[in-house]
Amino acid sequence: MKKTKITLWTSLLFFGLFFVFTSKVSAEVIRDFSSTINVMPDSSIILEEKISYDFEDVLRRGIIRTIPLFNSKNEPIKIEVISVTLDGSNFDKFTTDITDNKLTIKIIDSSRFISGIKEYTIMYRVWGSISYFNNFDEIYWDATDSSWQVPILKSETSVILPNNVFPTQRSCYYGKLESKIPCNVSDSNIYSSEKIFNAKEGITIAIGFQKGIVSPYYTEIKIEKYKVLKTFWPVLIPIIVFIFMYISWYKKGRNQKGTGIVVPQYDVFENLTPLEVGGIINGKVMDQDISAEIIYLATKGYIKIKQIDETCDNFLCLISKKDYQFTLLKHIGLLSNPFDKIIMKAIFEEGGEVGGVSKLSDLNNHFYKSIKYVTNSVADSLLNKEYYTNFSKNKNKNIFVLGLLLLGISILANNFLDIKKLIIFISSLVLSIIIYYIFDGMMTAKSHKGARAREYFLGLKEYLQIAEKDRLNFHNDPGKNPETFEILLPYAMIFSVEELWAKEFKGVYINQPKWYDNKSSNFDVVSFGHEMAVFSSLSTISLTSKSSSNGNK
Secondary structure, X not given: OHXXXXXXXXXXXXXXXXXXXXXXXXXXXXEEEEEEEEEOOOOEEEEXXXXXXXXXXXXXXXXXXXXXXXXXXXXXXXXXXXXXXXXXXXXXXXXXXXXXXXXXXXXXXXXXXXXXXXXXEEEEEEEOOEEEOOOEEEEEEEOOOOOOOOOEOOEEEEEEOHHHOOOOEEEEEEEOOOOOEEOXXXXXXXXXXXXXXXXXXXXXXXXXXXXXXXXXXXXXXXXXXXXXXXXXXXXXXXXXXXXXXXXXXXXXXXXXXXXXXXXXXXXXXXXXXXXXXXXXXXXXXXXXXXXXXXXXXXXXXXXXXXXXXXXXXXXXXXXXXXXXXXXXXXXXXXXXXXXXXXXXXXXXXOOOOOOOEEEHHHHHHOXXXXXXXXXXXXXXXXXXXXXXXXXXXXXXXHHHHHHHHHHHHHHHHHHOOOHHHHHHHHHHHHHHHXXXXXXXXXXXXXXXXXXXXXXXXXHHHHXXXXXXXXXXOOOOOOOOOHHHHHHHHHXXXXXXXXXXXXXOOOOOOOOOOOOEEOXXXXXXXXXXXXXXXXXXXXXXXXXXXXXXXXXXX
């Protein structure tokens, strides 16, 4: 019992001493945090924050204000501190620092301590705090700042839109950052809460207004990206052209497969002309194919070809060349193929009469204009006969190139002073045209029928250049006779084996053909084969030489 009384008295003595000697406990607090947000027409906002900070009896040198440097979309923002005042007087000792995507404003005087209630006013300007949506713009701002480590007894924020525009939507939240607890919104556009904020709690506002009130602001990163895009966007042209042409080629330009086997063949089926056979073999009309077609028309009795005296190539006659004369033997209207009619009309001019005469050298000035029409007509024929599923035509190339050139002229008109942009654009344009022509050359797609026909005519080529000792091994060889020689001669010219083909008929083909006259009394088929090679070479130059220089080939 005695021990219990001693313990009780000891406890009472301890607590008595505690209340006698314990000093008053002080706690810092923000008594009032008021801010005004002015939304400017240039999309910036000017904030004025008035902070009534109570240090009580604690000795401090000042406060630190921290502001995140990113907006609600996590995009970077820019802040410029305009002024800082302490108790109504300008405070020019403040410093700023950026660390971890945060701006730190240190309002500290290292030369003295302060305590009690101090009134701070911070004014700063922010770019990038407004977000742009399809139907409206919005300012979303952590008005009170949720990073304070002391309680805030009172807080309110007012927002002023430019030209007295009224918000289309308003929201206000309080609590910790990203809290969705609503706070008070007055008719005068003041946002507040009656609740005392604990540490790291504050007010966040979200105000929407109609588009067109403020002009869009682009961050330095966006501006830099825009500058890069504005300079290098032409690089997208060849990429787009490549993608478009690849898709087109994948859908239309892939050849179907044949048997994969080539065996010697001895004739031409479906009455295909040399131009058509050349188109099947090469996927396009070659220059020598037109020369071979002229010989083909001669063997069919439409033309007589005569070698005439050599013509001078200059007034001193130091350089001379062979020339040929064409005589029309049948009416052009009897021809069944449109491309043959085009060739004949180009040789004898429009509406040529039977008996009309023309010279090869005279065709140099105008025949090249007909090349593209011949090419397109052959393409149509092969498409109609289903040897091809797609055949590239010159008119498509011209339209594409013309379109790119018009695009280039219109853009260069606005950027001609910028040499860097000019070089990039022209390079992209040239590359786009190259890509187009590469794919366009691959766009001619054979059908299964066309693939098998190509293998067949490769077999014909093999037969035309086979030597006599090997030819005897083929049981279906039609044999050597003038008819076989003349029928296959134009096709031998397509493959450039006319001289080899003629050598095989030495001693068999002894009479000059009715459709050809070389003014020689002694006819030799070997020499004739060489003459056909010369004719092919000369006619190719005469018919197509100007096409290269005029861009019509």
